[in-house]
Amino acid sequence: MIEFNNVSLVYPNGHQGLKDINLKINDGEFVVVVGLSGAGKSTLIRSINRMVTPTSGELLIDGEDILKYKERQLRKLRTEAGMIFQNYNLVRRMSVLRNVLTGRLGYTNTFKSLLGLFSQEDIKLALNNLERVGIKEKSYTRADELSGGQQQRVSIARVLTQQPKVILADEPVASLDPPTSHKVMSDLRKISKEDNLTTLVNLHFIDMAKEYADRIIGLRDGEVVFDGPASEVTEQTFEEIYGRPIREDDMLGGDEE
Numbered sequence: 496m497i498e499f500n501n502v503s504l505v506y507p508n509g510h511q512g513l514k515d516i517n518l519k520i521n522d523g524e525f526v527v528v529v530g531l532s533g534a535g536k537s538t539l540i541r542s543i544n545r546m547v548t549p550t551s552g553e554l555l556i557d558g559e560d561i562l563k564y565k566e567r568q569l570r571k572l573r574t575e576a577g578m579i580f581q582n583y584n585l586v587r588r589m590s591v592l593r594n595v596l597t598g599r600l601g602y603t604n605t606f607k608s609l610l611g612l613f614s615q616e617d618i619k620l621a622l623n624n625l626e627r628v629g630i631k632e633k634s635y636t637r638a639d640e641l642s643g644g645q646q647q648r649v650s651i652a653r654v655l656t657q658q659p660k661v662i663l664a665d666e667p668v669a670s671l672d673p674p675t676s677h678k679v680m681s682d683l684r685k686i687s688k689e690d691n692l693t694t695l696v697n698l699h700f701i702d703m704a705k706e707y708a709d710r711i712i713g714l715r716d717g718e719v720v721f722d723g724p725a726s727e728v729t730e731q732t733f734e735e736i737y738g739r740p741i742r743e744d745d746m747l748g749g750d751e752e
Contacts, residue, residue: 496519496520496521496522496555496556496557496558497518497519497520497543497554497555497556497661497693498518498519498520498553498554498555498556499516499517499518499519499552499553499554500517500552500553500554500555501515501516501517501551501552501553502515502516502517502542502549502551502552502553502554503515503516503549503550503551503552504538504542504547504548504549504550504717505550511717512535512538512547512717513535513538513539513542513549513717514716514717514718515552515718516539516552516718516719517719518712518719518722520693520695521693522691522693523687523688523691523692523693524693524694524709524710525684525687525688525694525696525707525708525709525710526693526694526695526696526708526709526710526711526712527695527696527697527698527703527704527707527708527710527711527712527725528540528695528696528697528698528711528712528713528714529697529698529699529701529704529711529712529713529714529733529736530699530713530714530715530736530737531699531715531737531738532699534714534715534716534717535714535716535717535718536665536666536697536714537665537666537697538717539695539697539714540663540664540665540695540697541663541665542554543556543561543576543661543663543695544572544573544576544578544661544663545561545562545564545569545572545573546578548562549562556572556661570601573601574601574602574657574659575659575660575661576659576660576661576662576663577598577654577655577657577659577661577662577663578654578662578663578664578665579647579650579651579654579662579663579664579665579667579683580650580665580667581665581666581667581669581670582670583638583643583646583647583649583650584650585638585646585649585650585653586638587637587638587639588637588638588639589637589638590634590635590636590637590638591625591630591633591634591635591636591637591638591641591649592618592621592622592625592634592635594638594649594653595621595624595625595649595652595653595656596613596617596618596621596656597653598621598652598653598654598655598656598657598658599613599617599620599621599656599657601657603617617656620656620658621652621656622634624651624652624653624655624656625649625652627652627655627682627686628648628649628651628652628682628686629648629682630645630648630649630652633645633649642675643670643671643675644671644675644678644679647667647668647671647679648679648682650667651679651682651683651686655686655690659692660692660693661692661693661694661695662683662687662692662693662694662695663694663695664683664694664695664696664697665697666697666698666699667679667680667683667696668680668698668700668703669699676700676703677703677706680696680703680706680707681707683696683707684707696708699745700745700746701730701733701741701745701746702746704725704728705725705728708725709724709725710722710723710724710725711723711724711725711728713732713733713735713736714736715736715737715738720735720736721735721736733745
């Protein structure tokens with residue numbers, strides 16, 4: 496359970512990124528957060544692993560207020576809350592397998608991590624997760640030799656190898672063409688359901704939000720303006736979230752790779 500109680504975030508320049516957020520995210524939910532650029536989507540999900548720190552309120556995970564966490568507790572939190580980024584965040588010159596194994600660094604002592612030493616169990620786990628996202632045959636290929644969609648599937652496998660309780664995905668398909676975007680979202684949802692992982696995904700695109708989400712949260716100017724089942728969302732709902740009529744580019748799945 497993730498619970499936001501009157502959570503706000505004001506940046507040093509005075510901009511208010513979040514305004515009195517009150518939400519409860521249940522175990523195993525696949526939640527899509529939608530809104531225009533600057534609406535607060537990234538700020539919302541990055542507060543869950545304290546990549547950004549709200550300035551007021553309570554943010555509870557399993558009943559503990561993570562806003563009070565110190566360095567050691569934060570390290571554990573970030574192991575349990577895996578992050579998928581828009582730009583993949585891979586070490587481009589390393590092999591796919593080595594990139595996936597970095598998901599185990601939170602469980603490895605500093606000396607072994609510096610040497611890149613991983614157990615056979617870790618390697619087996621990483622290979623299994625690459626198989627789950629359909630690119631095990633690329634295990635020994637350099638990351639920069641893959642397509643964008645393949646690189647994002649590597650980042651999903653890396654997060655799974657981290658064995659998190661929560662997956663946070665920040666615009667994971669924004670750089671991908673529509674068919675590849677749907678493949679990545681399908682993999683993410685399937686794995687989330689198989690492993691009962693609470694998953695929050697930021698998206699701009701309406702068709703994907705409706706197709707993959709259990710629940711949609713709409714943000715505008717740092718405030719929640721909609722929160723409900725995907726089945727209840729209409730075009731009018733999105734117009735209220737976006738504060739303007741829906742355009743064709745709001746419906747599609749992204750730019751060409």
